[in-house]
Amino acid sequence: MGKDGLDALIGVLAGRGRTVIGPTARDGAIVLAEISRGDDLPYGWGVELEAGHYRLRPRADGAAFAHSAGPQGWKRFLHPPRERQWTADRTPDGQWVVAEDAVTPPSYAFVGVRPCDLRAIAVQDRVLAGGPYTDRAYRGRRERAFVVAAECTEPGATCFCVSMGAGPAVGEGYDLALTEVVDEHGHRFLVRAGSEAGESVLADVPHRPADATTWTTARESVEAAAGRMGRTMPEVDLRVLMRETLSAERWDEVAGRCLTCGNCTMVCPTCFCTTAEDITDLTGDHAERWRRWESCFDLEFTHLPGGPVRASSRSRYRQWATHKLGTWYDQFGSSGCVGCGRCIVWCPVGIDITEEAHALNGEREAASQREER
DSSP states (O other): OBHHHHHHHHHHHHHTTOEEEEEEEETTEEEEEEOSSGGGSOTTEEEEEETTEEEEEEOSSOOSSOSOOOSOOTHHHHSOSEEEEEEEEEOTTSOEEEEEOOOOOOOEEEEEEOHHHHHHHHHHHHHHTSSSSOOHHHHHHHHTOEEEEEOOSSOOTTOOTTTTTOOSSOOSOOSEEEEEEEETTEEEEEEEEOSHHHHHHHHTSOOOOOOHHHHHHHHHHHHHHHTTOSOOOOSSOHHHHHHHTTTOTHHHHHHTTOOOOOHHHHHOSSOOOEEEEEEEOTTSSEEEEEEEEOOTTSTTTTEETTEESOOSHHHHHHHHHHIIIIIHHHHHSSOSOOOOOHHHHTOTTOOOHHHHHHHHHHHHHHHHHHHHO
16 A cells, blocks of 8 residues: 555554554654544654664664654553552542452554564563453453554664564564555555454555566565564574573673663563552542552662662673573563563663673673583
């Protein structure tokens, strides 16, 4: 379909009562926001990425999805940063009435979901909706969400989704998948339906059978992107690496730079930790409980009567990295990292999780060689 088809797609989704969310260029970044037409998408904008560095840059080809993941993940809509759970009110006779917040979840349509973010949604599905303790609010929003994925044809300098098996081609979990093609034959999108809901929506959008040139160009563009990743993870079993380097000196080196600000966990599309916050009004007759995102870098995260379990920045960074790359498998059957590179870009001191993994592997190999001598 052409650009007119993409514009019509947004209109059809909105016409079916969905709140359409997509990437937009604003405030110097690609941010996710409600959109109402195709022109709201960031046509003609790319990004310049490095550790601790992010800049928008104009593109001559006018592509809409030729940018890497921005500072926000889709979890902010499925697993909001702050959410009220219940309220309590004192009645005139001194009794308390507690009411759980049970609102109808919004019906979202996500347009332009990157393959790494599609994998991140699947990871959060397992964490928040796949176990015995289901988050009902998350599940309600997820079940009503319509996903339009956009395959990656131009990875950024901090991307490493290939190392994590999360891209640049889309995996399962989409309703519609787009591959953007811009060449001498025009600006168009190869579209595939991944569900009955996707087929239903596509039937109401102007489109035509894909020609051989579009199919070939789309496939080759995605394959070429796989060879242009800006970062890699070491080609070892990361679970074993994390387990065997718990006492590595490298943790001290990274702790000397880490500010424990928690930026990496806030921008991570899979981090899910929360805390509870109880508030009352001045009368004491009304109380509320709110759930908000929490970070394992917060000193209070593991606070017990005797003090925090992880008092040092070394222990907190090591916990985050080893959980993300290692023990997440034990809990949820997969890595908690999808290779989006957000934690690298939005770290104020430019700490790079791929660099740390390579350094840990190098230290482990050096130690092994010394033992062999």
